[in-house]
Amino acid sequence: MLRIFVAIFLTLLSTMARAEIDIKQVTSPGGINAWVVEEPSIPFVARELRFRGGASLDLSGKRGATNLMTALLEEGSGDMAAQEFQAKLEDLAASFSFRAYDDTISVSARFLTENKEEVVALLRQALIAPRFDQDALDRVRAQVISGIASDAKRPNSIASATFNTAAFGSHPYGSATDGTVESVGALTQQDMFDAHRNALVQDRLYVSVVGDTTAETVGALLDDLLGDLPQEGPPLPDDVAFGLDGGVTVVDFETPQAVAFFGHSGIKRDDDDFFAAFIINHVLGAGGFESRLMTEVREKRGLTYGISSFLVPKFHAEMMLGTVASSNETIAEAIDVTRNEWARMAQDGMTSEELATAKTYLTGEYPLRFDGNAEIAKIMVAMQVIGLTPDYVVDRNAFIEAVTLEDVNRVAAELLRPEDLHFVVVGQPVGLESTQ
Amino acid sequence: MTRLLAALAIIMSAIAAQAEEVTTYTLDNGMDVVVIEDNRAPVVVHMLWYKVGSADEPVGSSGVAHFLEHLLFKATDVLESGEFSATVAANGGRDNAFTSYDYTAYFQRVAADRLELMMQMESNRMNNLRITEEDVATERQVILEERNQRTENNPNALAREQFRAAQFQNHRYGVPIIGWKHEMEQLDRQDALDFYDLYYSPNNAILVVAGDVKPDEVLALAKTYYGVIPPEDQLPVRERSQEPPQSAERRITYVDERVSQPYLVRSYLAPERDPGAQLEAAALVYLAELLGGSPFTSALGQALQFDTQTAIYTNASYSGSWLDDATFSFAVVPSEGVTLSEAETAMDEVISAFMEGTIDPGRMESIRTQLRASEIYALDNVQGLAQRYGAALTQSLTIADVQAWPDVLQAVTEDDIKAVAAKVLNRDQSVTGWVVSNQEEAR
Numbered sequence: 001m002l003r004i005f006v007a008i009f010l011t012l013l014s015t016m017a018r019a020e021i022d023i024k025q026v027t028s029p030g031g032i033n034a035w036v037v038e039e040p041s042i043p044f045v046a047r048e049l050r051f052r053g054g055a056s057l058d059l060s061g062k063r064g065a066t067n068l069m070t071a072l073l074e075e076g077s078g079d080m081a082a083q084e085f086q087a088k089l090e091d092l093a094a095s096f097s098f099r100a101y102d103d104t105i106s107v108s109a110r111f112l113t114e115n116k117e118e119v120v121a122l123l124r125q126a127l128i129a130p131r132f133d134q135d136a137l138d139r140v141r142a143q144v145i146s147g148i149a150s151d152a153k154r155p156n157s158i159a160s161a162t163f164n165t166a167a168f169g170s171h172p173y174g175s176a177t178d179g180t181v182e183s184v185g186a187l188t189q190q191d192m193f194d195a196h197r198n199a200l201v202q203d204r205l206y207v208s209v210v211g212d213t214t215a216e217t218v219g220a221l222l223d224d225l226l227g228d229l230p231q232e233g234p235p236l237p238d239d240v241a242f243g244l245d246g247g248v249t250v251v252d253f254e255t256p257q258a259v260a261f262f263g264h265s266g267i268k269r270d271d272d273d274f275f276a277a278f279i280i281n282h283v284l285g286a287g288g289f290e291s292r293l294m295t296e297v298r299e300k301r302g303l304t305y306g307i308s309s310f311l312v313p314k315f316h317a318e319m320m321l322g323t324v325a326s327s328n329e330t331i332a333e334a335i336d337v338t339r340n341e342w343a344r345m346a347q348d349g350m351t352s353e354e355l356a357t358a359k360t361y362l363t364g365e366y367p368l369r370f371d372g373n374a375e376i377a378k379i380m381v382a383m384q385v386i387g388l389t390p391d392y393v394v395d396r397n398a399f400i401e402a403v404t405l406e407d408v409n410r411v412a413a414e415l416l417r418p419e420d421l422h423f424v425v426v427g428q429p430v431g432l433e434s435t436q
Numbered sequence: 437m438t439r440l441l442a443a444l445a446i447i448m449s450a451i452a453a454q455a456e457e458v459t460t461y462t463l464d465n466g467m468d469v470v471v472i473e474d475n476r477a478p479v480v481v482h483m484l485w486y487k488v489g490s491a492d493e494p495v496g497s498s499g500v501a502h503f504l505e506h507l508l509f510k511a512t513d514v515l516e517s518g519e520f521s522a523t524v525a526a527n528g529g530r531d532n533a534f535t536s537y538d539y540t541a542y543f544q545r546v547a548a549d550r551l552e553l554m555m556q557m558e559s560n561r562m563n564n565l566r567i568t569e570e571d572v573a574t575e576r577q578v579i580l581e582e583r584n585q586r587t588e589n590n591p592n593a594l595a596r597e598q599f600r601a602a603q604f605q606n607h608r609y610g611v612p613i614i615g616w617k618h619e620m621e622q623l624d625r626q627d628a629l630d631f632y633d634l635y636y637s638p639n640n641a642i643l644v645v646a647g648d649v650k651p652d653e654v655l656a657l658a659k660t661y662y663g664v665i666p667p668e669d670q671l672p673v674r675e676r677s678q679e680p681p682q683s684a685e686r687r688i689t690y691v692d693e694r695v696s697q698p699y700l701v702r703s704y705l706a707p708e709r710d711p712g713a714q715l716e717a718a719a720l721v722y723l724a725e726l727l728g729g730s731p732f733t734s735a736l737g738q739a740l741q742f743d744t745q746t747a748i749y750t751n752a753s754y755s756g757s758w759l760d761d762a763t764f765s766f767a768v769v770p771s772e773g774v775t776l777s778e779a780e781t782a783m784d785e786v787i788s789a790f791m792e793g794t795i796d797p798g799r800m801e802s803i804r805t806q807l808r809a810s811e812i813y814a815l816d817n818v819q820g821l822a823q824r825y826g827a828a829l830t831q832s833l834t835i836a837d838v839q840a841w842p843d844v845l846q847a848v849t850e851d852d853i854k855a856v857a858a859k860v861l862n863r864d865q866s867v868t869g870w871v872v873s874n875q876e877e878a879r
Contacts, residue, residue: 083733257581
């Protein structure tokens with residue numbers, strides 16, 4: 001018996017725009033939930049699945065197993081080897097994407113209404129019955145190892161990898177989801193089956209569907225598509241403290257422009273002060289041309305093409321991070337200006353005008369995100385993963401509006417700690433050395 | 437087989453009913469207006485495209501088109517420096533701009549009821565820029581850092597730059613959009629203003645508005661804000677130095693320690709989409725798919741990645757969206773233990789075998805279906821549609837050409853593909869580049 005137990009008609013209101021989106025929640029007879037938006041105007045469907053856990057479920061000594069397993073889901077399943085499977089998918093003009101991240105696996109599918117039965121059957125086969133053929137494993141492994149080698153010579157990747165290792169050590173957040181040449185080189189077929197068994201489980205699954213379909217149709221297909229996955233997986237990793245003190249780490253690399261990756265610990269997504277922090281980050285470094293960091297480092301001084309900051313509330317740790325790139329001769333100045341801006345916001349907060357402008361932008365921009373089936377499907381599945389309910393779409397702007405100047409200035413003093421900022425700088429920066 | 441064909445027939449009839457709603461106008465001052473209506477979300481994309489890009493720059497001023505694009509966010513007679521973007525943001529929108537070889541475009545994405553404000557500001561900066569020497573000095577540093585970020589710090593981008601310089605010896609497509617560093621360093625206020633005064637005018641611009649709008653309302657606003665700007669009567673005819681016929685193969689080796697993995701690229705001069713003549717370009721789209729589209733089903737993927745373990749990556753690519761000559765290109769990343777020379781030989785064997793063999797009708801049908809489906813998927817992204825029209829109109833195509841393109845693609849036959857392949861895939865008209873971290877790898 002299919003239950004569609006909530007049908008909320010959501011009207012997104014802001015000072016600027018009004019978007020209407022009708023999110024239906026459906027639960028299959030087997031107990032699988034999905035959020036559905038029926039949008040019949042274009043004859044195709046966008047479907048998003050997320051599995052919590054992701055690469056953080058790699059077993060000890062098997063770093064990169066979840067990533068490689070995920071990449072192999074499109075490389076043969078059921079009675080089809082990789083080429084047969086892909087040829088069939090191409091004939092149906094459908095596309096699947098399987099990606100592993102720190103804490104999730106994402107599955108995206110896009111297909112024409114006319115082909116939905118056949119495509120959903122192929123998706124089921126890829127998720128439930130992957131083959132992990134040895135030749136496919138070896139072929140994709142070589143691609144992954146090539147990517148690892150590229151990352152080792154790319155300043156941005158070197159900077160973030162150095163930062164993460166220093167901050168999180170042996171926790172999964174401390175190493176790349178791709179694994180190392182050694183760990184990936186040693187992975188076996190059995191490791192793929194183990195990673196698959198551990199990562200694709202029903203009680204860590206989230207589903208959204210948008211397009212030319214109905215909640216009834218989606219609900220009826222859920223058990224068939226996903227009901228044969230195991231119910232539960234192994235425990236998730238523990239939370240981890242951000243373990244990097246303030247300072248500078250220079251990684252010598254011969255290239256004309258130095259790249260800096262910097263940050264300190266951040267704020268949890270479910271913290272009462274999250275929206276205050278969100279606004280602070282916007283004004284400081286996430287608001288594009290209008291942010292203070294862009295104004296000071298780029299617009300006034302011409303030290304960079306781009307600088308930005310971001311809040312990163314992961315499941316097991318939270319950070320406030322930033323990146324900037326500037327010539328070896330000028331990166332030290334760019335870092336000085338960045339530290340000063342961090343300190344200025346921490347000490348003096350922002351003005352009421354800045355707060356008002358940020359609120360206007362953030363509340364005005366929000367409804368504009370819901371402008372396509374694929375976009376809406378991605379937003380809806382991401383909301384589920386972090387535990388939001390459909391009415392968040394309506395309430396979200398009120399959360400922004402409720403933040404006061406007192407809130408942002410109090411939270412800025414707590415969140416932004418210039419003395420705790422650690423800068424990893426890759427290049428040959430002039431006038432900058434590693435601190436102890 | 438019969439069942440498959442029946443299924444395909446159903447898809448096609450359903451797809452044929454779908455198309456974007458497009459209305460076009462031309463203002464009295466010569467400015468083209470394109471409106472794409474999509475009422476699914478209360479959003480509008482306002483784009484202004486100028487029919488001028490880096491390939492139109494004067495000799496010695498490479499990068500000025502892109503530099504000017506940056507400077508358009510500075511002051512005008514009524515807007516302070518930075519006020520344009522600040523106003524867009526204060527209205528909950530996002531704005532940006534981009535420069536290519538053939539065009540420069542500015543766009544904002546805002547709530548549909550903010551369209552008039554966008555037009556007011558965008559039309560203002562078409563003629564009323566007020567840039568200072570200080571703006572120029574600071575922004576020049578920004579574009580040099582942009583070049584550092586995009587190119588100097590990226591061995592693949594540096595290789596690409598050398599490669600295009602070898603491919604185009606007489607056409608400005610051989611000069612990077614961002615500019616050669618030594619010329620960027622010399623760009624001054626007058627260079628930017630001269631370019632601006634000559635090319636930024638309504639008779640050299642195309643307005644594309646896409647989203648939750650009514651065409652007649654867009655036209656009324658366009659007349660109010662853009663229609664009053666006088667046309668530029670000195671606007672030069674768009675004539676660029678063209679590539680001469682190439683009659684000798686060119687080869688380069690780019691060595692950079694930061695290259696992690698040796699690879700090779702081969703490219704050939706190729707026809708682009710031309711007004712009323714898009715068939716060769718359409719056939720080249722199929723050729724790229726057949727030779728190196730999907731690694732699982734293309735000729736290169738099958739031969740080099742599946743039948744043998746010669747390569748870890750193969751690709752063939754072609755885009756017909758150019759005002760002048762396009763290129764058709766291949767890329768191969770050899771497997772561990774395979775030399776570039778061996779990989780290149782294997783690639784050429786695949787190309788030769790393709791030329792001698794017949795094309796599988798099943799593959800043709802599959803590509804046709806995918807191209808039709810891509811038209812449906814494209815409807816989900818209204819900004820993508822806006823871009824399609826804007827770019828095409830700056831590259832001499834007409835609305836009719838843009839709308840005919842999906843049908844031209846559907847009509848391509850095996851013979852068309854064979855004919856264009858024989859014409860384009862001639863080693864005497866090619867450039868081959870090897871990208872390596874040391875000379876040892878260049879074997």
